[in-house]
Amino acid sequence: MASFVSHLTVDCSDAYLLSEWWKPVLGYQDVPDDPNLPGHDECMIVDPEGKGVTVLFIEVPESKSVKNRLHLDLRPREGARDPELDRLLAHGATVVADRRGQYGPGTGWVTLADPEGNEFCILRSSAEVAEQPAPAGAADA
Structure with a gap:
């Protein structure tokens, strides 16, 4: 079960x-x-x-007093990561860590926080991943 x-x-x-x-x-x-x-x-x-x-x-x-032990990883339903990042920042999210390009050009993610400090990440869209797969071992596959 x-x-x-x-x-x-x-x-x-x-x-x-x-x-x-x-x-x-x-x-x-x-x-x-x-x-x-x-x-x-x-x-x-x-x-x-x-x-x-x-x-x-x-x-x-x-x-909230420490980093979340569990968080959401979000992918844009349409478009690309960076325009979605701009939308979320305009909506009031704040950047916690920018990991874009961590595994080479066009890869990575950005860790954000909601108004109460709960972390979440914005990843590349599925279309971006298909266009330029991340190197082996990268978390944003």
């Missing part, structure tokens, strides 16, 4: 605001017939196409 991932839970200080921030990042929406509202201490967002992992934001009293 094995288990499957039901949803990803993100501890936060404001579940509603963080769920609202992440919806346009992922292209997600509230659960149909169960909208997230200001003041909710649990807010869930889902992929409208039913393909992505569901994300649940839960308010906790502790603030």
Whole structure:
């Protein structure tokens, strides 16, 4: 017997605001017939196409104090990594580490943080990977 991932839970200080921030990042929406509202201490967002992992934001009293041990690696659904990076920065993400070119020209990723400091990475799109595969051993394959 094995288990499957039901949803990803993100501890936060404001579940509603963080769920609202992440919806346009992922292209997600509230659960149909169960909208997230200001003041909710649990807010869930889902992929409208039913393909992505569901994300649940839960308010906790502790603030984030160290690097995440688990984070999301995102690929642009369309286009390329760098325009998506620009979109995320304009949306309020901050750069934690820039690893573009780490494995040669056109490779790598950028580690970002959401408004509450939760890290996530933006990788090259699938089309970019197909055009110029990363060298053996590179994480952004």
